[in-house]
Amino acid sequence: MKKWEPFQGDEKDQLKKDQMRLILYSKPGCHLCEGLQEKLEQIQTLDFELEVRDITTREDWLAAYQYEVPVLRQNLVEEEKPLPRPSPRASVRQLERMLEKYLERK
Numbered sequence: 001m002k003k004w005e006p007f008q009g010d011e012k013d014q015l016k017k018d019q020m021r022l023i024l025y026s027k028p029g030c031h032l033c034e035g036l037q038e039k040l041e042q043i044q045t046l047d048f049e050l051e052v053r054d055i056t057t058r059e060d061w062l063a064a065y066q067y068e069v070p071v072l073r074q075n076l077v078e079e080e081k082p083l084p085r086p087s088p089r090a091s092v093r094q095l096e097r098m099l100e101k102y103l104e105r106k
Contacts, residue, residue, distance in 0.1 A: 020048035020103050021075035022083075025065045027055050032088050033070040042092045046099055051075065074103055 024040065026033035040050055055061040055069060065071050074081040083102050086095050 020046070022048050022050050022099075023073045023075050023080060024050060024052045025055050025061060025069055025071040025073070026052050027066075027069050030069050035088055036070045036072065036086065036095075039086075039090070039092045039095050043096050043099070045096060046103075048099075048103075 022040070024033065024037055026037065037050070037052060053061060055065045070085075072083045072085070074083055084098065086098055090098070
């Protein structure tokens with residue numbers, strides 16, 4: 001897993017076919033968010049970049065996710081695809097299998 005860096009220039013040209021991008025909507029003090037982020041960072045067998053978005057930094061994110069965090073989404077070039085909410089009790093391996101099942105490589 002790599003840390004997310006903003007797209008530069010033409011997004012479609014820069015998005016690698018073998019590279020998935022995930023967005024984790026989170027907020028400070030959210031232990032479920034921190035736990036999910038830690039598990040995502042431990043996954044070694046999938047190639048993806050993770051962007052953590054603090055919902056308190058934008059009103060639209062706060063309105064959309066304040067009662068839902070953590071929220072995990074796949075960042076596609078032209079849209080975000082929602083992913084199922086993993087159980088806080090899920091192991092790193094279970095989370096990895098869930099991602100393998102749901103992630104769409106574009």
